[in-house]
Amino acid sequence: MAGFTTDRPSDKPCPCCGGPNVRVFFGEDSVPRNSCLLLDDPDTAAGFPRGRLDIGFCDDCGFITNTAFEPGSAEYSQRYEETQGFSxxxxxxxxxxxxxxxxxxxxxxxxxxxxxxxxxxxxxxxxxxxxxxxxxxxxxxxxxxxxxxxxxxxxxxxxxxxxxxxxxxxxxxxxxxxxxxxxxxxxxxxxxxxxxxxxxxxxxxxxxxxxxxxxxxxxxxxxxxxxxxxxxxxxxxxxxxxxxxxxxxxxxxxxxxxxxxxxxxxxxxxxxxxxxxxxxxxxxRRGVEHFRTGYEALVEDWRKRLVELREHDGKAVIWGSGSKGVSFISNLDISDEVVAAVDINPHKWGKFMVGSNHEIISPESLTEIRPELVVAMNPIYLGEIGDDLRKLGVDTTLLAL
Ligand SMILES: [Zn+2]
Missing domain, CATH: 3.40.50.150 (Vaccinia Virus protein VP39)
Structure with missing residues (x-):
């Protein structure tokens, strides 16, 4: 597991209200600084610069922030491919x-x-x-x-x-x-x-x-x-x-x-x-506590499911190669357990996911891969994804985060 839960005071004031009562409750030591950049080869994707998460909650105003964030450390350029406009x-x-x-x-x-x-x-x-x-x-x-x-x-x-x-x-x-x-x-x-x-x-x-x-x-x-x-x-x-x-x-x-x-x-x-x-x-306050105490079990649940499938020679893909996909894989700390990331944005096909270096493929590629499991990175697209799979004749288990 790459993420961790904690409960310690932050040494920085809240960037919203300026109050001193920010407590860090969740973090990750090493996460890709960008999750929507298009990278042309697996080595660049795997070696992409990494940053840190120290997610803190301000008890005064309720704002939640990455207290370890360094301004300017995420790249936003024309290489940044965040659009959901193909959905x-x-x-x-x-x-x-x-x-x-x-x-x-x-x-x-x-x-x-x-x-x-x-x-x-x-x-x-x-x-x-x-x-x-x-x-x-x-x-x-x-x-x-x-x-x-x-x-x-x-x-x-x-x-x-x-x-x-x-x-x-x-x-x-x-x-x-x-x-x-x-x-x-x-x-x-x-x-x-x-x-x-x-x-x-x-x-x-x-x-x-x-x-x-x-x-x-x-x-x-x-x-x-x-x-x-x-x-x-x-x-x-x-x-x-x-x-x-x-x-x-x-x-x-x-x-x-x-x-x-x-x-x-x-x-x-x-x-x-x-x-x-x-x-x-x-x-x-209750929500932060719920997240803090439930995180580990949920990560283990997903991890176990994907590891077991792999052990039985089954193939899993994730559907959605953007930030949620990058973060999901990073938290589970898995690699071959997911064979590729499907995306409906044609600008992303043939590129590689930041950090994990999974290849980004078209939905049509699933007719060859024939995965046993498709994990949708957002439940709101389940209907749309299910329709695409049916049209392609891909018979698989479809789950959502
Ligand atoms: Zn605040």
């Missing part, structure tokens, strides 16, 4: 969310800035749903890969967002699946708040993973190096208020995997009373 299920959600945001917040013809737009799929959906001028900023965006006519007027900036871009006057600031990659969360939100200045009508819309689910499901595969910051409904709302945003709406989506927050600029700290669902500190 029908994911794109259906993105489309529905874009339409809902445009309707609910009256974003027709308004200027939208998406910070961390990834490969741009969501911003294109916003344009299709009726938003006005759209600007996407991300170090990993590939404008040459985007051929959707609806994207013709979108402005793409291949860079990180920081104060250099505070001149981009937007009516709407969107940030999806990005905040969890930022170590100094309060500082980042403060810079966005500053850039908005005195424009009270600006709408701020964020989406990111919910750590409460990670704790209650002991979803250790959802804890990895690029994610240095982990939020619950309460800890997210608290840091928004603290940095000058009034929380307008707060909730969970996507089978409760993601948090959604809508906010508007306010004073520092923000006006308005906390919403009832923000009162989650006791739940988080």
């Amino acid at each position: 029908g299920r994911f794109m259906e959600f993105a489309k529905e969310l874009a339409q809902r945001w445009v309707e609910d917040y009256q974003l027709h013809d308004r200027t939208v800035l998406e910070i961390g737009c990834g490969k741009g799929e969501f911003l294109i959906e916003m344009a299709k749903a009726g938003a006005g001028h759209c600007i996407g900023i991300d170090p990993g965006v590939h404008p040459e890969r985007i051929d959707d006519p609806e994207a013709a007027d979108i402005e793409w900036i291949i860079d990180f967002y920081d104060e250099r871009y505070s001149h981009l006057d937007a009516d709407v600031v969107i940030c999806r699946h990005t905040l969890e990659h930022i170590p100094n969360v309060a500082e980042f939100l403060t810079s966005i708040r500053k850039a908005i200045g005195d424009r009270p009508d600006t709408v701020i819309l964020f989406e990111l993973p919910d750590v409460y689910r990670v704790l209650t499901e002991i979803a250790f595969w959802d804890i990895y190096h690029e994610h240095c910051s982990y939020f619950s409904l309460g800890s997210l709302a608290r840091v928004f208020r603290q940095t000058g945003f009034e929380v307008v709406e707060l909730g969970r989506e996507y089978d409760d995997q993601y948090l959604l927050i809508a906010a508007k600029p306010s004073t520092v700290p923000a006006a308005g009373e906390p919403l009832p669902e923000e009162d989650d500190l006791d739940d988080l």
